[in-house]
Amino acid sequence: MSFPASPSDPATPATDSLAGLRASIPGYRLGDPTLSRSPITLQELDLLKTTVLLTDEDVGYLRRAGAILAPQTEAILDVWYGFVGQHPHLLHYFSNKSDGAPDLEYLGRVRARFGQWIKDTTNARYDQAWLDYQHEFGLRHTRAGKNRTDNVASVDHIHFRYLIAFIVPITATIEPFLARSDAGADEVKKMLAAWTKSVVLQTVLWSYPYVKPGDF
Numbered sequence: 061m062s063f064p065a066s067p068s069d070p071a072t073p074a075t076d077s078l079a080g081l082r083a084s085i086p087g088y089r090l091g092d093p094t095l096s097r098s099p100i101t102l103q104e105l106d107l108l109k110t111t112v113l114l115t116d117e118d119v120g121y122l123r124r125a126g127a128i129l130a131p132q133t134e135a136i137l138d139v140w141y142g143f144v145g146q147h148p149h150l151l152h153y154f155s156n157k158s159d160g161a162p163d164l165e166y167l168g169r170v171r172a173r174f175g176q177w178i179k180d181t182t183n184a185r186y187d188q189a190w191l192d193y194q195h196e197f198g199l200r201h202t203r204a205g206k207n208r209t210d211n212v213a214s215v216d217h218i219h220f221r222y223l224i225a226f227i228v229p230i231t232a233t234i235e236p237f238l239a240r241s242d243a244g245a246d247e248v249k250k251m252l253a254a255w256t257k258s259v260v261l262q263t264v265l266w267s268y269p270y271v272k273p274g275d276f
């Protein structure tokens with residue numbers, strides 16, 4: 061079964077409701093017209109989508125995955141935060157630069173935006189607003205933008221190696237949540253494949269600030 065996405069798909073909130081979301085989730089900026097423009101063009105984005113084999117059919121499976129994952133958002137975040145919390149080398153990036161203690165308020169604020177990101181990943185329209193926010197996500201993982209959103213005094217840069225490595229836990233852990241539905245095994249497999257392509261695509265876009273000028 062396929063789940064074609066149409067341009068009139070109501071899955072992504074309209075601009076007005078995005079403004080409402082921005083107000084309720086501190087630091088959330090999808091659709092914010094004051095966000096810097098991505099250095100990547102929509103044409104380059106299309107070529108990347110082609111390269112990760114992200115098709116319209118995948119976009120349909122992402123929409124279907126969204127309906128299954130959205131009600132499980134907190135449980136998914138518990139798994140991801142549990143993973144980070146169990147590994148001091150990862151928890152380090154949420155910790156105070158001064159004394160190395162985890163900043164619980166920082167963890168909580170990022171968690172709220174992480175939950176919205178699950179929804180935005182399954183609802184993505186791949187338009188200019190989405191692309192611009194992708195660039196912002198990348199900056200927020202580097203010394204160019206980390207800590208700025210929440211005005212915290214944490215370590216100032218997430219090392220690139222972990223950005224790439226994190227693709228594995230962010231994708232592998234999603235499968236049981238997709239399976240916790242009335243979807244058949246084949247549908248779960250296709251939803252997971254679409255999720256994985258989307259996460260790889262986003263991680264590529266977030267890599268921009270890490271790469272030497274001219275090399276991206």
Ligand code: HEM
Nearest residue numbers: 150153170173174177200206207209218222223226227263
């Ligand atoms: C596939 C790789 C990754 C994904 C999909 C991902 C996802 C996200 C998301 C959705 C946010 C919230 C962004 C926002 O709206 O502000 C975020 C922020 C953050 N992530 Fe990641 N992340 C990845 C890799 C990592 C790694 C490896 C670490 C290290 C533990 C990490 C630590 C953080 C921190 C500290 C923030 C807050 C940054 C800030 O100060 O604004 N992330 N990440």
